[in-house]
Amino acid sequence: MAAIQINLISGRTIQQGVSMENGKEKLAYRDACGILELDDVDFKRLGCFKNTNVRVSSEFGTVVVKAIGATQGPHPGLGWIPMGPWANALVDPNTYSTGMPTFKGTPVTVDAAEEEIVLDAIALITEECL
Amino acid sequence: MAKIVTDVVCPFCGTLCDDLEVALSDDGEEILEVYNACAIGAAKFLHSQAKDRLTRPRMKQEDGSWKEVTYDEAADYTANLLVDAKKPLMYGWSSTNCTAQSTGSEIGEEVGACMDNTATVCHGSTLIAVQDVGVPSATLGEIANRADRVVFWGCNPAHAHPRHMSRYSIYPRGFFTGKGSKSRKMIVVDPRNTDTAKMADVHVQLEQGRDYELLSAIRVAIRGEKLPDVVAGIPKEQIYEIADTLKSGRFTAIFFGMGVTHSLGKNHNIDIAIMVTRDLNDYTKAAIVAMRGHYNVTGSGQVWGWEFGFPFCLDLTRGFARYNPGDSSSNDLLIRDEVDAVFVLGSDPGAHFPVGSVKKIAKLPSVCIDPHITPTSAVSKLHVPVAFVGVEVGGCAYRMDNVPIETRKVVEPPEGMLTDDEFLQLVLTRVRELKGAA
Ligand code: SF4
Numbered sequence: 001m002a003a004i005q006i007n008l009i010s011g012r013t014i015q016q017g018v019s020m021e022n023g024k025e026k027l028a029y030r031d032a033c034g035i036l037e038l039d040d041v042d043f044k045r046l047g048c049f050k051n052t053n054v055r056v057s058s059e060f061g062t063v064v065v066k067a068i069g070a071t072q073g074p075h076p077g078l079g080w081i082p083m084g085p086w087a088n089a090l091v092d093p094n095t096y097s098t099g100m101p102t103f104k105g106t107p108v109t110v111d112a113a114e115e116e117i118v119l120d121a122i123a124l125i126t127e128e129c130l
Numbered sequence: 131m132a133k134i135v136t137d138v139v140c141p142f143c144g145t146l147c148d149d150l151e152v153a154l155s156d157d158g159e160e161i162l163e164v165y166n167a168c169a170i171g172a173a174k175f176l177h178s179q180a181k182d183r184l185t186r187p188r189m190k191q192e193d194g195s196w197k198e199v200t201y202d203e204a205a206d207y208t209a210n211l212l213v214d215a216k217k218p219l220m221y222g223w224s225s226t227n228c229t230a231q232s233t234g235s236e237i238g239e240e241v242g243a244c245m246d247n248t249a250t251v252c253h254g255s256t257l258i259a260v261q262d263v264g265v266p267s268a269t270l271g272e273i274a275n276r277a278d279r280v281v282f283w284g285c286n287p288a289h290a291h292p293r294h295m296s297r298y299s300i301y302p303r304g305f306f307t308g309k310g311s312k313s314r315k316m317i318v319v320d321p322r323n324t325d326t327a328k329m330a331d332v333h334v335q336l337e338q339g340r341d342y343e344l345l346s347a348i349r350v351a352i353r354g355e356k357l358p359d360v361v362a363g364i365p366k367e368q369i370y371e372i373a374d375t376l377k378s379g380r381f382t383a384i385f386f387g388m389g390v391t392h393s394l395g396k397n398h399n400i401d402i403a404i405m406v407t408r409d410l411n412d413y414t415k416a417a418i419v420a421m422r423g424h425y426n427v428t429g430s431g432q433v434w435g436w437e438f439g440f441p442f443c444l445d446l447t448r449g450f451a452r453y454n455p456g457d458s459s460s461n462d463l464l465i466r467d468e469v470d471a472v473f474v475l476g477s478d479p480g481a482h483f484p485v486g487s488v489k490k491i492a493k494l495p496s497v498c499i500d501p502h503i504t505p506t507s508a509v510s511k512l513h514v515p516v517a518f519v520g521v522e523v524g525g526c527a528y529r530m531d532n533v534p535i536e537t538r539k540v541v542e543p544p545e546g547m548l549t550d551d552e553f554l555q556l557v558l559t560r561v562r563e564l565k566g567a568a
Contacts, residue, residue, distance in 0.1 A: 007338055007339075009321070009322075009338060009389075011286060011289070011290070011388060011389070012286065012289050012290035012423075013289045014168075014169055014170060014288075014289050014292060016289075017142070017143075017169075017170035017173070017289075017290075018169050018170050018173045020481075021142070021170060021173040021174045021177050022173055022177050022180075023177065023180070023182075023502065023503065024478070024481060024502065024503065024504050024505060025503045060484065060485070060486060061485050061486075070322075072286075072322045072323055072324045072325055072327075072328075073322065073323055074323060075321060075322045075323065078321060078322065078338055080322065083482065084481050084482075085480065085481045085485070085488075085505050088481070088482065088483060088484050088485055088488075089485045091484040091485070092484065093461055093465050093483075093484035093485075093486035093487050094465075095455075095456055095459060095461055095462055096394075096396070096456075097455075097456030097457075097462075098254070098255060098258065098396045098397055098455060098456055098459075099250055099254050099258075099442075099443055099455030099456050099458075099459030099460075099461070099462060100250070100251065100254050100255050100391065100392065100396050100397075100455075100459075100461075101251065101461050101483070101484045101487075102392070102393075102394060103251070103388070103392035103484075104338065104339065104388070104389065104392040104393045105338055105339045105393055105394060121481065121504075121505050122503070122505065122508045124505075125480055125481075125485075125488065125505040125508055125509060126508060126509075128485050128488070128489065129485070129488055129489045129491075129492035129509050130194075130492055130509060
């Protein structure tokens with residue numbers, strides 16, 4: 001198993017929207033958004049199976065999510081986490097004087113973390129902030 | 131026989147669908163079924179009925195537990211928090227109606243707040259670009275009737291605005307687009323092969339973050355000038371083809387989303403997308419529309435536009451409105467420790483701001499006004515649940531193309547629950563009392 005470098009972006013999914021409306025404190029929201037979509041090529045480089053928990057780290061933070069196969073791929077070298085607190089645990093808050101944080105295009109490192117768990121949204125934000 | 135309420139407006143995304151039908155129980159109190167909505171819209175209506183929904187404000191205790199308080203106590207706490215702060219941030223304003231937005235402005239003026247809406251993490255880049263270069267735009271109705279070239283750039287309506295394509299942009303049979311999707315050529319520009327891209331006639335899979343280069347290359351191609359062999363990962367032949375397709379239509383509509391506003395370049399990515407649209411108007415008719423996210427983020431910009439002259443990033447601390455994104459924008463204010471209290475209504479920065487900013491909110495006196503339990507409510511000192519706008523109270527909202535639509539009340543809120551505006555009125559009255567101006 002090896003740590004790999006990828007470029008990270010985020011965005012909406014129907015599941016993200018539905019689970020958010022059903023309650024961000026619920027596990028369905030975690031299951032919809034606490035994931036990293038990776039290309040097959042990147043799974044090979046990472047040396048682990050699909051549906052394994054992974055640690056994703058950037059200059060700005062670290063988060064554990066479940067790595068799944070890309071549903072809207074192929075996009076080798078590009079990782080994708082649905083919009084939500086898991087993606088935002090990694091994002092550059094710098095706005096370069098535009099007011100807009102740099103949400104897309106965060107360089108991240110991914111490595112397998114099978115023994116770690118993916119926290120729900122409330123537990124994640126509580127652990128990070130309180 | 132269920133009672134059917136027709137012409138219901140969906141208060142979720144900027145598509146603001148106004149053709150929903152909601153089936154109610156005989157006594158009119160319970161929502162049984164939602165017709166015509168997408169899965170997200172239906173979830174919003176049905177979740178409002180959840181048995182575990184919070185119906186009273188709650189205050190966080192020292193040990194981290196929550197204690198129920200009355201709305202009056204909550205309004206008193208909120209008013210004191212705002213009056214005591216030197217520079218409070220009043221953020222959100224996108225999932226509520228224009229009336230509540232306007233009451234919020236009155237409070238903001240009284241207490242000298244910084245006020246910002248979700249455009250700050252969404253289409254703020256667009257608003258800056260529009261101020262810089264203007265915008266040739268159109269309503270979704272015009273687009274449904276006329277557009278025969280439709281571009282989705284850095285947006286994925288199949289997931290984010292699920293009925294956009296069926297109601298307005300791709301499938302409807304309009305006056306000049308009688309064959310529906312067959313009348314239109316659909317181009318999707320996205321670094322992923324999204325579900326929207328899979329439906330397109332052409333998917334342009336550019337390298338992530340190279341939007342400016344590609345838009346610039348399209349301008350060159352529209353003029354018939356020379357291009358390098360590859361731009362942003364796209365061969366020049368394809369870029370010339372795109373330019374030809376866009377020029378040869380009768381009406382080109384360009385929709386764009388977070389893929390461009392969030393990537394480096396930010397407002398400049400939008401500047402140049404607008405300039406492409408302007409260039410196309412030398413050959414045909416072209417319009418560009420931002421895929422706004424929250425159902426009434428557009429309204430918030432409208433209300434502040436007519437009240438203060440600026441659509442977001444308002445700084446009212448000097449008694450008049452100043453506007454300077456990068457300085458008066460929420461994330462910059464938080465990261466630089468420039469605000470000393472946070473008030474959030476109708477948005478969830480806890481989930482949608484970079485965690486560095488959320489950490490700052492967690493350290494400050496804070497109130498979150500939101501029907502849901504959210505990461506923001508989890509880090510706030512006071513959580514005030516309110517009625518759902520568009521479900522339990524009506525009010526005006528603006529669609530992504532700046533068309534105002536009056537949302538409808540479908541059912542009563544749980545007994546004793548206040549609406550956003552009712553709660554804000556309590557806060558405003560209390561603020562005025564505290565400031566001795568009542
Ligand atoms: S497309 Fe948007 S406005 Fe229309 S039903 Fe779905 S969520 Fe609601």
